[in-house]
Amino acid sequence: MTIDKPARFIIPTVDLGPYLANPSSEESSKVVEQVRQACITSGFFQIVNHGVSKELQGRVSKAAEAVFALPLEEKKQLRHPTLKNRGYEIIGSQALQEGALPDLKEGFYIGQHIPPEDERTKIHPHLIGPNIFPSSIPEGVLKTPTEEYYRECLGLASKIMEILAKGLPYGNDIFVPFMSNDPVCSIRLLHYPPQKSTDARQLGAGAHTDFGAITLLWQDMSGGLEVLNGNTNEWIPIDPNPDAYVVNVGDMLSIWTKNAYKSAVHRVINKSNKDRYSVPFFVDGNTDVKLVPFDGSEPLTGKVITAEEHMLERFGTTYGRAAAAAKAS
Ligand SMILES: O=C(O)CCC(=O)C(=O)O
Numbered sequence: 001m002t003i004d005k006p007a008r009f010i011i012p013t014v015d016l017g018p019y020l021a022n023p024s025s026e027e028s029s030k031v032v033e034q035v036r037q038a039c040i041t042s043g044f045f046q047i048v049n050h051g052v053s054k055e056l057q058g059r060v061s062k063a064a065e066a067v068f069a070l071p072l073e074e075k076k077q078l079r080h081p082t083l084k085n086r087g088y089e090i091i092g093s094q095a096l097q098e099g100a101l102p103d104l105k106e107g108f109y110i111g112q113h114i115p116p117e118d119e120r121t122k123i124h125p126h127l128i129g130p131n132i133f134p135s136s137i138p139e140g141v142l143k144t145p146t147e148e149y150y151r152e153c154l155g156l157a158s159k160i161m162e163i164l165a166k167g168l169p170y171g172n173d174i175f176v177p178f179m180s181n182d183p184v185c186s187i188r189l190l191h192y193p194p195q196k197s198t199d200a201r202q203l204g205a206g207a208h209t210d211f212g213a214i215t216l217l218w219q220d221m222s223g224g225l226e227v228l229n230g231n232t233n234e235w236i237p238i239d240p241n242p243d244a245y246v247v248n249v250g251d252m253l254s255i256w257t258k259n260a261y262k263s264a265v266h267r268v269i270n271k272s273n274k275d276r277y278s279v280p281f282f283v284d285g286n287t288d289v290k291l292v293p294f295d296g297s298e299p300l301t302g303k304v305i306t307a308e309e310h311m312l313e314r315f316g317t318t319y320g321r322a323a324a325a326a327k328a329s
């Protein structure tokens with residue numbers, strides 16, 4: 001008789017220092033392997049010695065506090081008619097989990113500022129375009145730190161994509177078409193008020209998978225982020241580590257690898273009795289890249305779509321659900 005080994009579910013904390021110092025060293029190949037193991041088991045890992053300064057993170061966190069402290073009427077003006085990934089989203093505007101109540105969080109998206117007259121803005125009006133900042137917050141408080149942070153996170157994300165490529169059998173440049181020349185990414189400043197409701201259908205962020213390739217998440221010390229272990233159906237807390245980014249695999253990476261890399265279901269419930277702030281950086285990549293498995297086979301869904309079509313479908317579903325709930329109530 002053989003006894004089945006329990007399926008593994010590891011969320012390692014990976015020291016990125018050796019890789020950033022010398023990507024071809026012996027220690028760097030261990031980094032590649034640790035990241036690979038995380039991706040095939042839980043789809044989550046944390047990274048330390050990532051190179052983004054605490055000073056910059058502190059300024060971004062202050063920027064988030066400044067945005068969310070604005071009067072609601074002013075925040076509601078910070079919307080763009082077509083862009084899905086810029087500006088303010090009111091509490092309850094997204095429902096990430098089907099059957100749950102709209103999410104108890106408000107958000108503010110910042111991307112790469114591409115002027116309205118740029119060809120790319122005209123061709124991709126939902127994902128590419130200008131940033132929106134309130135005139136009442138000085139540039140040095142919101143625009144400067146967040147745009148600087150965007151550049152830092154993009155640099156770090158590019159390194160992580162390089163590490164992911166090295167752990168896969170498709171060549172080290174497999175992600176180059178996705179990541180080259182201003183890939184679409186976004187910073188999302190998030191604020192979760194303390195949750196008072198004990199209704200089990202109320203969450204800060206309903207259970208969901210991320211839409212893009214990977215996400216780099218900075219979270220404050222409140223806690224509340226949980227990932228689902230699909231083998232046991234247990235929710236595993238990702239305890240805050242002030243030195244780390246939480247990195248998780250998103251849907252695109254799962255499609256490319258035919259689910260060998262797990263786009264894990266996660267959620268947030270702010271049980272801390274205080275305001276929780278977090279800042280995910282989403283890597284959604286070049287809009288025209290086709291989401292087909294790297295091994296040349298058909299997608300598991302049977303349908304080939306572009307990164308842009310996938311993003312718009314996921315934005316449509318999760319924001320549409322909340323809009324329908326608001327209309328019904
Ligand atoms: O706030 C967090 O910790 C996670 C947010 C999240 O999962 C998301 O925005 O996709």
Ligand SMILES: [Fe+2]
Nearest residue numbers: 208209210266
């Ligand atoms: Fe997420």
